[in-house]
Amino acid sequence: MRILVTGGTGFTGSHLVRRLLDRGHEVLVMDNQRGLFYDELKARGAKIELASITDRRLVDTMAKECEVVYHLAAAFRQLDVPNQYYWDVNVEGTRYLADAAHRFQVRRFIYCCTQGVHGHIQNPPGNEQSPIAPEDYYQLTKYEGEKVVWEYVEKGLDAVTLRPTAIYGPGDPGRFLILFRLVKRGAFWMFGDGNTFYHPVYVDNLVDAFELAAAKEMTQGETYLIGDDHYSSLNELVQHVAAALNLSVRIRHLPFWPLWCTAWTCEMLCKPFRISPPLFRRRVDWFRQNRAFDITKARHGLGYRPKVDLETGLARTARWYLDNHLL
Numbered sequence: 001m002r003i004l005v006t007g008g009t010g011f012t013g014s015h016l017v018r019r020l021l022d023r024g025h026e027v028l029v030m031d032n033q034r035g036l037f038y039d040e041l042k043a044r045g046a047k048i049e050l051a052s053i054t055d056r057r058l059v060d061t062m063a064k065e066c067e068v069v070y071h072l073a074a075a076f077r078q079l080d081v082p083n084q085y086y087w088d089v090n091v092e093g094t095r096y097l098a099d100a101a102h103r104f105q106v107r108r109f110i111y112c113c114t115q116g117v118h119g120h121i122q123n124p125p126g127n128e129q130s131p132i133a134p135e136d137y138y139q140l141t142k143y144e145g146e147k148v149v150w151e152y153v154e155k156g157l158d159a160v161t162l163r164p165t166a167i168y169g170p171g172d173p174g175r176f177l178i179l180f181r182l183v184k185r186g187a188f189w190m191f192g193d194g195n196t197f198y199h200p201v202y203v204d205n206l207v208d209a210f211e212l213a214a215a216k217e218m219t220q221g222e223t224y225l226i227g228d229d230h231y232s233s234l235n236e237l238v239q240h241v242a243a244a245l246n247l248s249v250r251i252r253h254l255p256f257w258p259l260w261c262t263a264w265t266c267e268m269l270c271k272p273f274r275i276s277p278p279l280f281r282r283r284v285d286w287f288r289q290n291r292a293f294d295i296t297k298a299r300h301g302l303g304y305r306p307k308v309d310l311e312t313g314l315a316r317t318a319r320w321y322l323d324n325h326l327l
Helices: 009-023 038-043 056-063 083-103 135-156 175-184 201-216 232-246 257-273 281-287 296-301 310-323
Strands: 002-006 024-029 049-050 066-069 109-112 161-164 167-168 187-192 198-200 222-225 250-254
Touching: 002 009, 009 024, 009 038, 009 201, 024 056, 024 201, 038 049, 049 135, 056 083, 066 083, 066 201, 083 109, 109 135, 109 201, 135 161, 167 175, 167 201, 175 187, 175 232, 175 310, 187 232, 187 281, 198 201, 198 232, 198 310, 201 222, 201 296, 222 296, 232 250, 232 310, 257 281
Parallel strands: 002 024, 002 066, 024 049, 066 109, 109 161, 161 222, 167 198, 187 250
Antiparallel strands: none
C-alpha cells in the first residue's frame, strides 16, 4: 500500500515507519525535523518531506493516492513557543490532513491522540469514558484535534483514534531516558509517596495497535486507549528500571508541592524571554498524576494483545541506551 505517516521521523513514528517498510509498503513521511533515524529511514526507501503539517498545499500532495494515513505529528514539549503554535499544529494541521484524507477518499485515517486528555485519573483504572480533563495546552489541543477528526467522520471519513499511554522503548529521547539516568545514580528522589500509578506502553506494542487500527473492519469513529497489560506504582517502576540496569536503587521520599512551586516559578521566569525552562510543571506532575487504564475496549474492538511485557521492554530500552552511550 501507499501510506503516509506524519511525524514519521520522531521516536514513535520511526518505529512505525520501519514496521511498514518491513511489510513492503510504500511509505511517505512528513516531519518538521530529521530526528535520530532520518538517514536510516531514507536509506530503507521512505520518502521523507521535512515540512510542517501546517503547509496545507504539501499536505494535499502527500495525502493524494494514499490508502492509509497515520497522523502522529504534534507540537509536544515545546515550552518556548506561544499557545497559538500548539493550536496551529495540533488542531489546524489535523484539520488540513483530515480534509485531504476525506477529499482523496483515503481508506483509513488513524489519529494518534494521548492518554493525557483524561488528566489525573481519580479512581483508577480509567477507560475511554473517563472524564476529559486536559491539564495543559498540549493535551487540550490534542483533544481539540480529536474533535476535528470526529467532524470528518460525520462527513464520511473512515477514521480511528488511539490514545496511547506513556510510550517508551529503544530510541526514546525523553522521560524514560531521564528516569534511567536518575536510577543509575543509585539513589532516586521520589517527590510524594510514590504510590501514584503510571501506565507504560512499549513502542512495539503500540505499533501493533496502529497496524490493527488500519486493518480492522467496523472501527470507524471509535477511540481506543492503548497501553501495556499492566500499570504500576512509581515506586515499582523505579525498581523495575533498576533491575533492567542490573542495579539496586534506594528511593528517598520528599514532599511534592515545594517541587511543583519551584517548577511554576521557573516557568514564569523563563516565559518572558521565550526560554525553555529546565524545570516545568508538566514534568513534575509525573509524581502526582494517576495514569492507569483498562484496555479492554482495545482488546475486544481491535484484537489488541500487548506482546512485550514491562521487564522485557525495559531491558531492551536499557540495552539501546547503553549501546548508544546515553547512560
